[in-house]
Amino acid sequence: MLRLTRRSEYGLMALAYLASRPGEYCSVREIVEELKLPKRLLAEVLKDLSRAELLEATRGPGGGYRLTQPAERLALARVVEVLEGPVAMTDCMAHSCDLEASCIIQTGIGRVTRNIRNVLEGMTVAELLPAQPETPLAV
Amino acid sequence: MLRLTRRSEYGLMALAYLASRPGEYCSVREIVEELKLPKRLLAEVLKDLSRAELLEATRGPGGGYRLTQPAERLALARVVEVLEGPVAMTDCMAHSCDLEASCIIQTGIGRVTRNIRNVLEGMTVAELLPAQPETPLAV
DNA sequence: TAATTTAGCACCCAGATGGTGCTCTTCCAT
DNA sequence: ATGGAAGAGCACCATCTGGGTGCTAAATTA
Numbered sequence: 001m002l003r004l005t006r007r008s009e010y011g012l013m014a015l016a017y018l019a020s021r022p023g024e025y026c027s028v029r030e031i032v033e034e035l036k037l038p039k040r041l042l043a044e045v046l047k048d049l050s051r052a053e054l055l056e057a058t059r060g061p062g063g064g065y066r067l068t069q070p071a072e073r074l075a076l077a078r079v080v081e082v083l084e085g086p087v088a089m090t091d092c093m094a095h096s097c098d099l100e101a102s103c104i105i106q107t108g109i110g111r112v113t114r115n116i117r118n119v120l121e122g123m124t125v126a127e128l129l130p131a132q133p134e135t136p137l138a139v
Numbered sequence: 140m141l142r143l144t145r146r147s148e149y150g151l152m153a154l155a156y157l158a159s160r161p162g163e164y165c166s167v168r169e170i171v172e173e174l175k176l177p178k179r180l181l182a183e184v185l186k187d188l189s190r191a192e193l194l195e196a197t198r199g200p201g202g203g204y205r206l207t208q209p210a211e212r213l214a215l216a217r218v219v220e221v222l223e224g225p226v227a228m229t230d231c232m233a234h235s236c237d238l239e240a241s242c243i244i245q246t247g248i249g250r251v252t253r254n255i256r257n258v259l260e261g262m263t264v265a266e267l268l269p270a271q272p273e274t275p276l277a278v
Numbered sequence: 279t280a281a282t283t284t285a286g287c288a289c290c291c292a293g294a295t296g297g298t299g300c301t302c303t304t305c306c307a308t
Numbered sequence: 309a310t311g312g313a314a315g316a317g318c319a320c321c322a323t324c325t326g327g328g329t330g331c332t333a334a335a336t337t338a
Contacts, residue, residue, distance in 0.1 A: 001140070001142070001143075001144055001223055001224075002141060002142065002143060002144075002147075002219065002223065002226060002227075002255075003140070003141065003227065003228060003229060003230065004141060004228050004229055005140055005141075007220065008141075009229055009248075012244055012247075012248075013243060013244050015250075016243050016244045016247070017243060020181065020243070035241050035243070036239070036240075041221070057144065062171070076251065080141065084140055084141065085140075087141060088141075088142065089142060089143050090142060090143055090148050091142065101173075101175070102174050102175040103152065103268040104152060104155050104156060104174070104267075104268065104269070105151055105152050105155045105268070106269075107269045107270075108262075108266060108267030108269070109148075109151075109242040109267070111262070111266070112215065112258065112259070112262060115258045116141075116255060116258055119251065119254045119255055119258060120251070123247075123254075125250060126245060127250070128243075128244040128247030128248070129244070129247065130243070130245075130246045130247070131246075139228070
């Protein structure tokens with residue numbers, strides 16, 4: 001429906017939060033309380049992000065998640081791909097099409113898809129945070 | 140899931156088809172046979188498009204649908220809006236948000252949404268068709 | 279060893295989406 | 309005027325995905 005799933009939405013929120021505390025390990029509990037999101041679900045999402053190595057996790061007291069790389073280098077496209085698969089306007093663009101022959105808009109949709117993907121690749125998690133010039137003095 | 144619905148997909152295909160026969164009334168049956176799409180569903184979609192006045196319909200023998208305006212002036216965004224509601228990355232962007240307070244990526248998502256919308260507003264149905272320089276000599 | 283925190287698995291529910299059947303109405307052509 | 313063609317409306321169903329939860333295991337630190 002041309003919408004991000006909640007997984008992506010929550011994931012982006014959490015990543016943005018983590019971006020605002022560079023270096024620190026933040027527990028799911030903390031993030032959830034801060035952002036008011038459903039705990040189990042966010043946990044699920046963070047796990048996926050960590051499996052994809054966008055985050056790293058530490059267990060035990062004082063543990064939690066943190067970014068594996070500066071938010072300025074983390075493209076939104078990457079996040080969405082991890083959380084909901086390839087960025088594409090239609091399934092045929094993501095995998096393959098059984099209508100190829102009769103599909104007259106194949107190339108056109110291809111172009112749209114590419115443009116959308118560019119938008120998502122051109123923006124980073126760092127840019128999600130409200131005005132905050134280049135992270136003045138952080139890690 | 141950041142995908143067009145099939146309704147949009149089929150709708151765009153049909154519009155592109157109609158764009159390739161400017162002026163002519165094409166019946167649902169004809170379109171369906173040509174593009175190999177599910178009849179009832181496509182009919183449903185075309186009805187919606189005609190209700191939104193992107194198409195005009197004529198009944199009876201020789202009837203069918205045709206574009207109400209040149210395809211060069213019909214933005215993809217318009218079609219998607221008719222078929223699946225406002226173009227927005229999240230529901231909060233389309234309507235309103237109950238997390239506003241704790242949502243730290245509001246402005247950021249707003250920017251993404253605007254960019255995506257621009258992509259869809261910048262492309263027309265005419266551009267969906269494969270290379271075809273400005274419709275040489277048609278209506 | 280106890281407490282904290284992530285990881286893995288299995289499951290449920292609701293709503294959106296894709297798809298179909300049937301009947302009614304409109305309208306053209308003869 | 310009349311019959312057939314074609315769109316419109318309505319009601320319905322099946323399936324899939326997505327949101328959300330519970331419980332237990334494994335890891336880590338104090």
